[in-house]
Amino acid sequence: MGDSDLTGAGSSTYANVFGFAGLPLGRQLDDDVDAVVMGVPYDLGTSARPGARFGPGAIRQASAQLRWEKRRWPWQFALDSSINVIDYGDLDYADGDSADMVETTTRHAARVLAADKFLLCFGGDHFVSLPLLRATAQVHGEVALVHFDAHTDTEQSDLEFYHGSMFHRGLQEGLLDPTTSIQLGIRTEFDTGSHELAVLDASWVNDHSADDAIARIHERVGNRPVYLSIDIDCLDPAYAPGTGTPVVGGISTDKLLQILRGMTTHNIVAADVMEVAPAYDPAEITALAAATIGLELLYVVAARTRS
Numbered sequence: 001m002g003d004s005d006l007t008g009a010g011s012s013t014y015a016n017v018f019g020f021a022g023l024p025l026g027r028q029l030d031d032d033v034d035a036v037v038m039g040v041p042y043d044l045g046t047s048a049r050p051g052a053r054f055g056p057g058a059i060r061q062a063s064a065q066l067r068w069e070k071r072r073w074p075w076q077f078a079l080d081s082s083i084n085v086i087d088y089g090d091l092d093y094a095d096g097d098s099a100d101m102v103e104t105t106t107r108h109a110a111r112v113l114a115a116d117k118f119l120l121c122f123g124g125d126h127f128v129s130l131p132l133l134r135a136t137a138q139v140h141g142e143v144a145l146v147h148f149d150a151h152t153d154t155e156q157s158d159l160e161f162y163h164g165s166m167f168h169r170g171l172q173e174g175l176l177d178p179t180t181s182i183q184l185g186i187r188t189e190f191d192t193g194s195h196e197l198a199v200l201d202a203s204w205v206n207d208h209s210a211d212d213a214i215a216r217i218h219e220r221v222g223n224r225p226v227y228l229s230i231d232i233d234c235l236d237p238a239y240a241p242g243t244g245t246p247v248v249g250g251i252s253t254d255k256l257l258q259i260l261r262g263m264t265t266h267n268i269v270a271a272d273v274m275e276v277a278p279a280y281d282p283a284e285i286t287a288l289a290a291a292t293i294g295l296e297l298l299y300v301v302a303a304r305t306r307s
């Protein structure tokens with residue numbers, strides 16, 4: 001590493017400052033940029049344990065563990081040989097001002113998507129998905145939602161900034177196509193009459209193979225543009241204790257990664273990984289899971305670009 005390089009352009013897992021997985025930091029949406037990673041450090045929509053505002057920072061720190069592998073196992077190509085990715089940094093909003101977060105997130109996400117870049121966002125609590133979906137619908141129209149979570153987040157609530165109702169609101173606002181959307185890993189109560197989204201609950205996902213789940217997603221989504229939303233609490237607390245509303249009986253990190261690796265033929269236009277709350281995360285278990293999921297999502301998008 002050169003004496004003047006402060007971004008740790010080598011593969012150090014601890015020296016200097018660096019973007020997600022060592023990606024360059026910046027907000028220039030040049031033509032050769034294919035994908036953008038962004039953090040939204042917001043947790044005022046949380047119902048239980050707060051702290052997801054520190055998620056993006058913890059995920060970046062944990063992602064240092066993933067820098068040394070030039071070609072992430074089991075992929076057969078190096079990410080940087082296929083796509084160029086930048087880390088946009090975290091969005092900044094006025095303290096305590098949820099409306100400002102919504103406006104800021106919608107504006108920056110729409111800027112990235114309108115420039116025809118894939119957007120990967122790290123939360124923050126799951127409410128942040130609503131402004132992200134608004135931006136996605138502005139650019140791509142109604143999308144299919146593929147959603148991994150312990151909760152459906154379709155509560156019919158009037159709360160304006162709440163992490164348990166944003167997909168209900170997304171349906172109300174016409175951002176999602178319910179007939180092509182699917183939720184996986186669900187293991188809390190929900191009103192089956194409140195929405196038309198398909199649900200594969202956690203027991204189903206645990207009792208079936210990843211290939212079975214992939215087949216169901218293919219059937220449901222078809223060719224529609226996909227918004228992929230991953231609440232880290234889709235994982236069992238054994239794999240992701242550091243989150244606001246953990247629920248036992250979840251899926252494993254391995255199962256989730258296997259399912260995601262089967263999505264290389266889908267037109268995933270944007271994705272998020274939400275609800276990492278580092279204060280409850282011993283040994284960076286959850287942050288490392290989120291970082292790995294995020295990195296593999298970039299491979300999924302790269303694999304589609306290559307084919």
Ligand SMILES: [Mn+2]
Nearest residue numbers: 150151231233
């Ligand atoms: Mn959840």
